Amino acid sequence: MKSFFATISKYLALAGVLFYKKRLLNIIFILYSCLTRKNKILGLPFFLQVEPTNRCNLNCRLCLTGYEKLNRPKRDMAFDEFAKIIDQLEGSVFYLVLYNLGEPLLNSQIYQMISYAKKKRIFVRLHTNGDFKDKKHIGSIINCGVDELTVSLDCATPQAYLKHKKSDTFENVIDNIGSIIRERGRRCRPFINIQLLLTRDNENEISRFKSLVGRLKADKGLIKKVRVDFPGVQPDAAFLPLDARYIRKIYKDGYRKKRCFRPWVSTVVLCDNSVTPCCFDMQAEHKFGSMDNSDFRQIWVSRGYAEFRQQALSDINKIPLCRQCSAIDFFDNFL
Numbered sequence: 001m002k003s004f005f006a007t008i009s010k011y012l013a014l015a016g017v018l019f020y021k022k023r024l025l026n027i028i029f030i031l032y033s034c035l036t037r038k039n040k041i042l043g044l045p046f047f048l049q050v051e052p053t054n055r056c057n058l059n060c061r062l063c064l065t066g067y068e069k070l071n072r073p074k075r076d077m078a079f080d081e082f083a084k085i086i087d088q089l090e091g092s093v094f095y096l097v098l099y100n101l102g103e104p105l106l107n108s109q110i111y112q113m114i115s116y117a118k119k120k121r122i123f124v125r126l127h128t129n130g131d132f133k134d135k136k137h138i139g140s141i142i143n144c145g146v147d148e149l150t151v152s153l154d155c156a157t158p159q160a161y162l163k164h165k166k167s168d169t170f171e172n173v174i175d176n177i178g179s180i181i182r183e184r185g186r187r188c189r190p191f192i193n194i195q196l197l198l199t200r201d202n203e204n205e206i207s208r209f210k211s212l213v214g215r216l217k218a219d220k221g222l223i224k225k226v227r228v229d230f231p232g233v234q235p236d237a238a239f240l241p242l243d244a245r246y247i248r249k250i251y252k253d254g255y256r257k258k259r260c261f262r263p264w265v266s267t268v269v270l271c272d273n274s275v276t277p278c279c280f281d282m283q284a285e286h287k288f289g290s291m292d293n294s295d296f297r298q299i300w301v302s303r304g305y306a307e308f309r310q311q312a313l314s315d316i317n318k319i320p321l322c323r324q325c326s327a328i329d330f331f332d333n334f335l
């Protein structure tokens with residue numbers, strides 16, 4: 001019953017941030033630009049992803065940090081830098097994801113960032129691995145106003161956790177999730193997801209994961225199909241589950257990607273303020289500009305960004321990054 005009210009509350013919050021004349025008009029402009037393939041895009045993105053840090057306290061397999069292949073220097077975004085992005089996009093963005101690579105809670109200004117985005121009436125989704133030692137995070141997560149929290153537990157047993165995350169802290173994460181849910185009490189916010197990353201190692205743990213989600217009284221258990229392709233890393237099919245139902249279409253024979261709408265509706269700002277087209281561009285191969293020395297609008301309408309957008313609609317297979325991408329079919333990402 002609690003999850004039911006939390007779900008209602010989440011969708012009401014989403015509706016509440018969407019129904020602003022300026023934001024609705026912006027969506028219409030963007031959709032019009034996309035459908036007519038306008039070279040000079042009208043409007044600004046309505047989904048925003050910001051990377052608060054690219055540092056992490058874990059070394060998971062299937063992550064560029066774990067592979068030690070991330071080419072970008074380690075850095076935390078400063079609050080002022082974040083505020084500048086939000087100030088320039090508050091009229092268009094209604095949905096913000098605070099996460100890309102790295103563990104967002106390592107940025108000491110993360111709660112200040114969330115409160116700022118909430119003041120601007122933006123729906124905020126935060127991701128964390130939940131593996132924190134400082135229990136002050138529990139109260140801060142509840143009180144900062146974040147709308148949705150996804151904890152990437154990724155495994156359902158301590159053994160699988162140790163193998164996947166190279167850490168013996170499974171119980172600490174379970175403890176932290178339980179404390180957040182208890183502390184939230186009767187409140188419906190944040191909506192709490194626990195995520196399982198389905199690989200060959202844990203494809204038999206689905207029912208165990210579902211009972212864990214039930215026991216912890218989380219609002220939703222997300223079962224994510226694994227990606228085995230990362231820019232700069234040789235794909236390793238040995239991680240793919242044996243059960244074909246659990247494998248993304250992209251890894252199946254005969255699947256051909258045609259087009260991608262993401263660069264038309266969303267954008268990603270990395271922790272060093274670089275603007276890139278999507279979360280798959282983890283190494284910033286397509287850096288269209290930096291918020292350090294340009295306004296977002298200048299970058300968004302730049303020639304490089306416009307050409308990338310056109311290419312993403314005409315034939316993404318001509319873009320090497322997109323050829324390798326498995327993030328393209330959003331609805332196929334989860335079970």
Ligand code: SF4
Pocket residue numbers: 260261262263277278279280281312316319321322323325326327328
């Ligand atoms: S196909 Fe993938 S890499 Fe290319 S723009 Fe879309 S999400 Fe990004």
